[in-house]
Amino acid sequence: MILATPIFYPAIIKLGYDPMWFGMIIAITVMIGVVIPPVAINVFVVQEYHEGTVQRDICGCLSFLLSLVL
Secondary structure (H helix, E strand, O other): OOOHHHHHHHHHHHOOOOHHHHHHHHHHHHHHHOOOOOOOHHHHHHHHOOOOOHHHHHHHHHHHHHHHHO
């Protein structure tokens, strides 16, 4: 997000898109990225605080992931 936003922001403005919508799309894609493996930073942080498997934690995140994709 830190690298891509400054590169694409001027192009988005010149194409005539609203910068607010661009920011919302960037935020949603980052939220999806921190839940889906191989990155899955949020899942691994939750994994450190309770006993269980990573697969169980990912299955618990699927409803939130589905809402983000829709």
